[in-house]
Amino acid sequence: xxxxxxxxxxxxxxxxxxxxxxxxxxxxxxxxxxxxxxxxxxxxxxxxxxxxxxxxxxxxxxxxxxxxxxxxxxxxxxxxxxxxxxxxxxxxxxxxxxxxxxxxxxxxxxxxxxxxxxxxxxxxxxxxxxxxxxxxxxxxxxxxxxxxxxxxxxxxxxxxxxxxxxxxxxxxxxxxxxxxxxxxxxxxxxxxxxxxxxxxxxxxxxxxxxxxxxxxxxxxxxxxxxxxxxxxxxxxxxxxxxxxxxxxxxxxxxxxxxxxxxxxxxxxxxxxxxxxxxxxxxxxxxxxxxxxxxxxxxxxxxxxxxxxxxxxxxxxxxxxxxxxxxxxxxxxxxxxxxxxxxxxxxxxxxxxxxxxxxxxxxxxxxxxxxxxxxxxxxxxxxxxxxxxxxxxxxxxxxxxxxxxxxxxxxxxxxxxxxxxxxxxxxxxxxxxxxxxxxxxxxxxxxxxxxxxxxxxxxxxxxxxxxxxxxxxxxxxxxxxxxxxxxxxxxxxxxxxxxxxxxxxxxxxxxxxxxxxxxxxxxxxxxxxxxxxxxxxxxxxxxxxxxxxxxxxxxxxxxxxxxxxxxxxxxxx
Numbered sequence: 001x002x003x004x005x006x007x008x009x010x011x012x013x014x015x016x017x018x019x020x021x022x023x024x025x026x027x028x029x030x031x032x033x034x035x036x037x038x039x040x041x042x043x044x045x046x047x048x049x050x051x052x053x054x055x056x057x058x059x060x061x062x063x064x065x066x067x068x069x070x071x072x073x074x075x076x077x078x079x080x081x082x083x084x085x086x087x088x089x090x091x092x093x094x095x096x097x098x099x100x101x102x103x104x105x106x107x108x109x110x111x112x113x114x115x116x117x118x119x120x121x122x123x124x125x126x127x128x129x130x131x132x133x134x135x136x137x138x139x140x141x142x143x144x145x146x147x148x149x150x151x152x153x154x155x156x157x158x159x160x161x162x163x164x165x166x167x168x169x170x171x172x173x174x175x176x177x178x179x180x181x182x183x184x185x186x187x188x189x190x191x192x193x194x195x196x197x198x199x200x201x202x203x204x205x206x207x208x209x210x211x212x213x214x215x216x217x218x219x220x221x222x223x224x225x226x227x228x229x230x231x232x233x234x235x236x237x238x239x240x241x242x243x244x245x246x247x248x249x250x251x252x253x254x255x256x257x258x259x260x261x262x263x264x265x266x267x268x269x270x271x272x273x274x275x276x277x278x279x280x281x282x283x284x285x286x287x288x289x290x291x292x293x294x295x296x297x298x299x300x301x302x303x304x305x306x307x308x309x310x311x312x313x314x315x316x317x318x319x320x321x322x323x324x325x326x327x328x329x330x331x332x333x334x335x336x337x338x339x340x341x342x343x344x345x346x347x348x349x350x351x352x353x354x355x356x357x358x359x360x361x362x363x364x365x366x367x368x369x370x371x372x373x374x375x376x377x378x379x380x381x382x383x384x385x386x387x388x389x390x391x392x393x394x395x396x397x398x399x400x401x402x403x404x405x406x407x408x409x410x411x412x413x414x415x416x417x418x419x420x421x422x423x424x425x426x427x428x429x430x431x432x433x434x435x436x437x438x439x440x441x442x443x444x445x446x447x448x449x450x451x452x453x454x455x456x457x458x459x460x461x462x463x464x465x466x467x468x469x470x471x472x473x474x475x476x477x478x479x480x481x482x483x484x485x486x487x488x489x490x491x492x493x494x495x496x497x498x499x500x501x502x503x504x505x506x507x508x509x510x511x512x513x514x515x516x517x518x519x520x521x522x523x524x525x526x527x528x529x530x531x532x533x534x535x536x537x538x539x540x541x542x543x544x545x546x547x548x549x550x551x552x553x554x555x556x557x558x559x560x561x562x563x564x565x566x567x568x569x570x571x572x
Contacts, residue, residue, distance in 0.1 A: 044203040050074040050189075057191070064198040066191040069096040075188035075472060077205070079109070079217045082184045084158050084205040091151040093195035095121060100193040101145060106158060107182035109222040110473030111445070111466065113480075115182055117156055117165060120145045120192075126163050126175040128182070131480065132446045139163070140175030153200070184208050184217055186472055219568035222476035230486040232525045233460060239438060240281030240343045240406065242558050243462075243528040244536075246324075248312065249286035252533050254319050260327035262540035264342055265335065266555045269548055272541070274331040277340060278555060282324060283409050283440070283528065284313060285347035295349035296411045303360025306349060306387065313346075314394040321395075321403060328402035343406045345440055346391050348428070350412040351383035362386050377423035384428045392435065407438040413464070415449040415456065422456060429457025442493055442528055445481065451488040461490035462528045468495040468508060475566065478515035491526035492516070498532045500539075500550055509550070511566065513557045518565040522557070529554075 046061040054072035058065045066072045090102060101120040108114035112129045116136075126140040140163070146152055155166040161180040165173040189198055208214040216223070235241045244263055248255050261267065263282070265274035288294050289305035313320040324342060332338055353359040353369045360366070363386070367379035388408060395405045410428070415421045429439040438459040443450045445466045453461035465481040467473050485492050494512045499505025516522040529536075539551035556562030 073190040087155040089200040096193035103190040105188040107185040140173040228487045243281040244279040250290045257326040260323045262537045265331040274334045281343040283345040300352040345407040351380040381424040409440040414447040426457035482519035493528045495530040514566045
């Protein structure tokens with residue numbers, strides 16, 4: 001599935017004034033790596049202006065080298081880049097698989113909203129991607145590519161919606177995008193499990209000249225997204241609405257009462273005393289165990305890891321869930337609200353095992369978690385049910401007065417829809433509901449299954465925009481997420497990482513809140529809040545006003561009093 005975009009009627013015929021020609025000549029002489037103010041065209045030679053995204057990739061003025069077989073990427077340019085004529089030389093050192101090679105990404109809005117020239121041993125294609133690598137449309141194709149030890153000269157031109165590719169002087173692809181989906185954007189080169197060298201880079205590129213498109217690009221937007229219909233998932237009465245994710249694992253500090261207090265209650269900047277209740281719900285989860293095994297997949301956790309985390313959550317009175325129990329009790333004494341309870345959602349690890357590392361024995365049996373899909377599904381269901389029962393038992397034994405267990409969260413953020421997951425996940429959901437609780441999932445952006453979550457047994461699905469983590473992703477990502485969430489009838493996650501301590505990172509985080517107010521996912525739409533461990537707590541305790549403001553604004557947003565919108569959207 002891909003998102004349809006409105007195609008603006010734009011005149012792509014270019015006319016140069018004498019002044020512009022002189023300016024272009026000057027830029028050519030200077031071989032500039034950035035646009036001069038007011039310039040419409042520029043020439044880049046070499047790789048000095050590139051921004052690498054991998055330590056595997058080394059950049060010099062004359063070459064870009066990936067010496068080891070790896071995935072590696074470097075980008076360059078601006079959202080304002082439009083038409084171009086690019087030539088470069090590439091030498092393949094070694095390919096790590098039959099599908100390895102390289103990719104030239106162009107007209108990119110970040111996060112794989114882009115066009116790309118993709119080259120593998122037996123394939124060269126111009127493709128249009130729609131947010132993820134797994135979702136693309138081939139616009140032009142030839143059944144030959146590049147192999148180990150080969151060197152080739154490439155040239156690719158982009159004029160409006162027409163793309164032409166030459167290899168060693170021969171035209172091999174001429175492609176047209178009838179939708180003209182990405183008329184402008186960044187450029188990047190990517191090694192796809194390969195060692196290689198790029199050299200002789202010469203790029204002639206023009207900036208957007210159409211005033212409508214230029215205004216959008218300058219504001220950080222791609223083209224507007226066309227609504228597809230539907231409605232975002234609203235919270236049923238009594239269910240969690242603003243869910244704070246609480247990561248608690250061996251690589252992080254222990255959550256204590258003092259850490260929990262800024263989340264359960266809004267604290268005064270002057271006295272740090274509770275002024276109001278804050279987040280209504282808390283989702284407790286962990287990614288890894290002390291042995292380096294993973295609760296979500298990969299190197300899967302084993303039974304002893306499961307017990308370790310349960311002991312961590314329920315073992316000590318003032319740690320884990322006990323910290324939140326005590327923090328709420330303390331806030332009650334100040335706020336005078338003896339009936340208040342916070343809702344709790346607990347993770348369900350992804351049950352799996354690898355050869356040589358058996359999961360362990362449950363109730364005298366060793367569940368089969370791999371191999372035959374039917375048997376593995378039965379084994380994984382057995383583990384999931386055992387985990388749910390163990391969490392419920394320990395929760396009830398604690399007799400919490402301020403916490404209410406209301407649901408479980410499936411930790412794996414993507415699903416193997418063609419494999420075992422779909423065989424038993426609906427049964428997990430049924431079991432959770434049989435206990436009077438709800439089943440939650442928070443997939444990454446356009447993760448497999450994001451639009452079929454109901455059939456998979458979930459009661460609530462909350463999509464990650466993943467806008468925070470790639471600074472080149474255009475603001476359009478937030479609008480697209482809103483469109484997808486409405487179509488799939490799910491909620492949206494709000495994300496904050498440690499870049500919020502910089503002005504640009506803070507503004508990027510606030511874009512989530514502005515987008516929620518702009519595109520309809522504030523208020524009663526279900527939301528989860530991701531943070532870098534204890535980011536909001538640090539903001540609450542900060543004596544630096546810009547940092548403290550992060551906490552204050554988040555509280556205002558949760559309560560519906562902070563209503564700022566995306567400025568560009570307000571103006572249009």
